[in-house]
Amino acid sequence: MNTKDIAPTLEKIYAEAGDFLPLNGTDYVEFYVGNAKQAAHYYKTAFGFQSYAYKGLETGSRDYASYVVIQDKIKIVLTTPLNSKSPINEHLTKHGDGVKVVALWVDDATKSYEETVKRGAKPFMAPTKEEDENGYVVRSGIYTYGETVHMFVERKNYNGTFLPGYVEWKSDYNPTSTGLKYIDHMVGNVGWNEMNVWVDWYSKVMGFINLLTFDDKQIHTEYSALMSKVMANGNGRIKFPINEPAEGKKKSQIEEYIEFYEGSGVQHIAVATDDVLGTVRALRSRGVEFLSAPPKAYYDDVKARIPGVKEDIDTLAKEGILIDCDEEGYLLQIFTKPIEDRPTLFFEIIQREGAKGFGAGNFKALFESIEREQALRGTL
Numbered sequence: 001m002n003t004k005d006i007a008p009t010l011e012k013i014y015a016e017a018g019d020f021l022p023l024n025g026t027d028y029v030e031f032y033v034g035n036a037k038q039a040a041h042y043y044k045t046a047f048g049f050q051s052y053a054y055k056g057l058e059t060g061s062r063d064y065a066s067y068v069v070i071q072d073k074i075k076i077v078l079t080t081p082l083n084s085k086s087p088i089n090e091h092l093t094k095h096g097d098g099v100k101v102v103a104l105w106v107d108d109a110t111k112s113y114e115e116t117v118k119r120g121a122k123p124f125m126a127p128t129k130e131e132d133e134n135g136y137v138v139r140s141g142i143y144t145y146g147e148t149v150h151m152f153v154e155r156k157n158y159n160g161t162f163l164p165g166y167v168e169w170k171s172d173y174n175p176t177s178t179g180l181k182y183i184d185h186m187v188g189n190v191g192w193n194e195m196n197v198w199v200d201w202y203s204k205v206m207g208f209i210n211l212l213t214f215d216d217k218q219i220h221t222e223y224s225a226l227m228s229k230v231m232a233n234g235n236g237r238i239k240f241p242i243n244e245p246a247e248g249k250k251k252s253q254i255e256e257y258i259e260f261y262e263g264s265g266v267q268h269i270a271v272a273t274d275d276v277l278g279t280v281r282a283l284r285s286r287g288v289e290f291l292s293a294p295p296k297a298y299y300d301d302v303k304a305r306i307p308g309v310k311e312d313i314d315t316l317a318k319e320g321i322l323i324d325c326d327e328e329g330y331l332l333q334i335f336t337k338p339i340e341d342r343p344t345l346f347f348e349i350i351q352r353e354g355a356k357g358f359g360a361g362n363f364k365a366l367f368e369s370i371e372r373e374q375a376l377r378g379t380l
């Protein structure tokens, strides 16, 4: 079933049931990192983010420091502990640098918490009002897969910088944007036989719908396989595909992730651009590394299979950009190598020209490319 088929069903379901968890969009993504100051420099230099907000010793935060960087609608928070007693240390020791919080922008953080906890969510933070001279924010949080958390952020009564407790972070070093606009989707990797557990959780606890399903017959290479289901909220602004490993001849990239992250967690963050070629060239020139391009046969097939691509296919091939289509249009996408030493988190850059899918037509080429990297790491 494709997205077009399911759209009227979605509308009908929400018209009948009412959306108990209306989400306005992604608010921020918070990473726990070993050195937030240096991580912030990396996101500014390599990805073109701008300095936005800060909290740390100078602002009275004694246990941890957080740097917030921003690019268009994307806000990334980089948090590091300031002493050995902070519980953040345990997270870092176990998982390495990684995504701790996927924060969702809501109109009512108290109701969001009550509705989800009532439906079985494990609480992370009860609704908490944070206040300063610019107004107040209410935040609450629940656990999702692994030790990952969804925070609900109600900011309609706040007009300060980011959140109470933060100060504006002004910097003389402001690299130009690379054209990243908003988070298109975020993918979670979960362990064996856990995909349906979390699909059911997003459905029951958050009211999400299973938009698309890919089984291991669709997603496999000669060596490895995985399964994936895409969960989406009522207005479609939030999309969380969930992956699980499947049996193959060799170790799949999902198993590799689970082994090195030591549990379930966020596998990749897909960010949208209007100009993937310009964005990828800018990122490459700043040192971001991408997975290698698929072979020429892939592009020959694209030329035959996907009509109406505005961009020159040979130019896309030169940059290693993948192309897929559905009934509504096409999409261009490319994946970075893992952005840290553990082969865990990576980014996807995506340009949508009508297509609503996730590049299923590219899964094989993508996974073969990842397997080439796994072979180098000795983890295939």
Ligand code: FE2
Binding pocket: 185, 187, 268, 270, 348, 358
């Ligand atoms: Fe993706």
